[in-house]
Amino acid sequence: MGGLSLNIMKNIYLVPLILTIFSLSVIAIALQLDTSPEMIVGESMQARSFPIFLMILKLILIGVMTYQFYKNNPKPVTLEKYHTWGSMFLFLLFYLLTVYTDMFIGIFVVIFLMSILWGERRIWVAFLTATVTPGLVFLLFDYVLKIRFPRGILMNLYYG
Amino acid sequence: MFEQAISAMASVVVDPYLLGLIFATTILGVIIGVLPGLGATTGAALLLPFTLTMDPVHAIAVLATIYVSATFAGSITAILINTPGTSAAAATTFDGYPLAQKGEAGRALGIAVISSTVGGIFSVIILCFAAPLLARVAYEFRSPEYFALTVFGLSMLASISAGGAVKNLIGGIFGVWLSTIGAERVTGIERFMFGNYELYEGLHFVPIFIGLFAISELLVQSKTVNKIINTVTMKAVKLPTIDDYKKIWKTILRSCGIGTFIGVLPAEGATVASMIGYSEARRWSKNKKEFGKGAIEGIAGAEAANNAATGGAMVPTMVLGIPGSGTTAIILVGLMVHGLRPGVYLFTEQVEKVYQIFGSMFVANVMFMLMGLYAAKLFARVSLVPTQILWPIVFALSVIGAYAFQGQLLDVWLALIFGVIGYFARRHGFSVAPIAVGLILGEMVETNLQHSLKMFDGAWWMILAQPLALMFLVFAFLGLCGPMIYSWITKQKD
Known part of the structure; x- marks a missing residue:
């Protein structure tokens, strides 16, 4: 890792980092959501479960994407005009x-x-x-x- | 049923108002198609608010006409200025522009027009027969099958051409998450609303789509300011000769099949179809060396496939409520807004309307053929409208369109916010189409999963015990892991 320049590190980790922060924030917010009584939800899901499941799935995919970025350094994004x-x-x-x-x-x-x-x-x-x-x-x-x-x-x- | 379908389709031809509407929309669709950046999806997103006050059949006919005519029109600029008007016409540039440079632009356009028309009409015929058959199969579907089907639809996002598989899936999941914003449907618990009660019923598709497709494209186009365009001159469009037909008829037929099949697959669309149509045309050709230098089979292969995908993509959209492409995602929203619930109900209770829509697509294919043959030169000039005039106009249409949907300023802010999000996503190689498809499928996935869990008293594995659901989940698994397994096996063999 020591050999990687700051720019390459930015190319590899910036997008996964932003997406990870977003996903973790969604999980944190979802954990604060109210829960419904058993008689309403029954054997189905609580309102918070589905978003949390989605974000866990997303975090796994972010991990795969980061690995792909690490293996094949992504092209640097050109600055906007x-x-x-x-x-x-x-x-x-x-x-x-x-x-x-x-x-x-x-x-x-x-x-x-x-x-x-x-x-x-x-x-x-x-x-x-x-x-x-x-x-x-x-x-x-x-x-x-x-x-x-x-x-x-x-x-x-x-x-x- | 058959007679009802035929008379409903024929009623389009004797309805002067609908014919006039299709004619006007075809002109608009061709203009949208030749303007680089403004493809069928952006065009449909911008036009959706205008259809709100229309009769449901007329509204969907307008959106479907935009879809077929803009998909064709992308080839005009692909051939004349080497810039595909739509992403579906990217493969047409490979041989269309080189042929035009040889002084045969008229011939190249003639082949594109004929191939597109044959592809489009072929797919509408297949749509007429396949949609009711699939609807009959879908009649057996319950929540577990619908859940598995939507998972299959989401898994197909992995193979959308733009972006990589993983990026597309991340985009799709983000879209599904967006669908969870608002009050949860069973318990009424508010999710991610942050006290904003205008979001109680969730995010509405129209402003989000306008943002993702139109506003983000505006920001992308801002990078192309001052781009110099080289045009190729053309006298008139030439119909293919007998020799040309002999050369391309097999390619057209093959691409019709490929395009329709690709279109039917959930989340696949005209762009993927045209690429595969082109590469198959090359694979089966006796003159492979000609490809890239102006091979007419290359133009025919790509154009027949991309227009064939339009009819194919309407099959899952209308029968299952699963969009076959970015544009059909907008058409699906149009169906919902106008109270036409996609699915079995549509094919049992509103058959007449369904076949009027199919009939409109058929007529639109004939109309764009006539326009392509007799007015392509004129339309090509539209592509030279300066970006500094065109895109500010798109901005005005976008914000007013987003507002007009519900008369809420919040929708305008959402369109702008999602435009910026879409732009940054595209900047980093994510496609916005998976976000749109995910947003539409999100509610279906969650609701059907909830119902399935209730059905089986929380025993989720029972979903796997339903044969059709299992089949869709296996397809989803193969769609996701198939390419990886295949490359691993090939590596082992090597």
Whole structure:
């Protein structure tokens, strides 16, 4: 093991470690679940048994996967371009805008910024996409499918 | 029964609204298929919310049409720009693009269109006959058999093409675990809800699928920004000549059989079918050296198999409620949402609807053939839509689609969260399809295991005493351990 560099160790153990922590956390939470009286469950399973069984099965498979990684060193995962991280950040921005302003303002801002982030140089094209898309989608869902959208600045104006 | 089936199928042709819907959806399906990244599964996930207000037959016809037309359309970009529009068309690039580079793009597309249509229609015919027969067998199933069958379905995840066997099984188990979130069905005990009562009835499939397939694909596509695409010019699609037909008819027939069979297997789909169809075409060909350089048998083998898998995959979906592929997992959700309970009930109480759906698939196959022959050149241009315009639009459709399902913002957040989870899973070589299949099968596994345990007073080994259940469990074991045992035996022999 001493010969393994930090990067190789990361390649081999990072994913199994995350999955193991997840599985153990699920088991720990499942053990806290209530139990049902014998007369309801009978000879069947308690609510906690099935998730625990699944996680034990998963831990076994994680062990096999780690062995496979150890034997055949997995390919290093390439780092994301800023487009990917930026898009994830835009999801967060969408959440904030939807909660504090309006869902359609969130969609407009995200489409506009995502187009620019992904390389659209013509501002008017990004603006047009950001305006027309939510507009058409709103018309379709509101008039044709009769969906009521969550209230916000714009929807309050529309619904009154 | 036979007459009822025929008249139900024929009713599709005389229903102008349904015909118009299939026509419009075929155009949409072909567009979705030619856009790299937006495959049949993502397309169906995005369209599912739009079908909520439709009549059940129309809704499933829309989803099934997207499935067959997008599976075919992936071949257009595979041949013209060496980029498969869908993963099922990956094998088509091996010979389709080299033939196109030789200046025979029209011929390559013609062969792809004809092979896909024959494959699709063949599988629909098999579906019409096999589904009711299998439903009759399934009539005998009780909880132990259903439990064993779902275990078999989950074990087949090991052989889905993307990811490795172990990774796919881990994904499948994660999906099954997701199905345990919410109140437990027998005791009502809340599991993993963390006080969030909107999760009381469990996670709904639609937002999760939109996240796993559409949002995660968006993040994957963000890596391909500024990718330069080389296109091959084409005058028009050419129908195969008599000589071509002589060369490929055996390959098409073989691939029809392979594709339908692979499709029927739970959790297998068009991608696996096309790869096997291609490799079998090569194995049986007299001109093996031509493969990889523009062999028409290679195109025919892959295309007939991937479209044949579409009908095959509908068999376990509609009869047993076990999806045969990622897209049929979404179609299964569509069936459930519209109150069409998959299984024996569907084939005894709602036969007419079932055959109308089959009839719609048949019509969709004919429609995509016409579009492939006369408008492939036009559709190929759609693939040149800039990613910086296309994917922000997909984002809007995804979030509104996730919201529209139940009118809950929580579903939108779930779609985004599962999009990010799906992206990181794919980044590390895990496929997201096993998570989706696991989520669908999870409830079936747990409920049938509970019922079986009650039936046998806790004696779980009694499940093994049921012949059909034992057979499925043996198949599951062979599916999981067969390849390892085979390689061990081969090693010993060497």
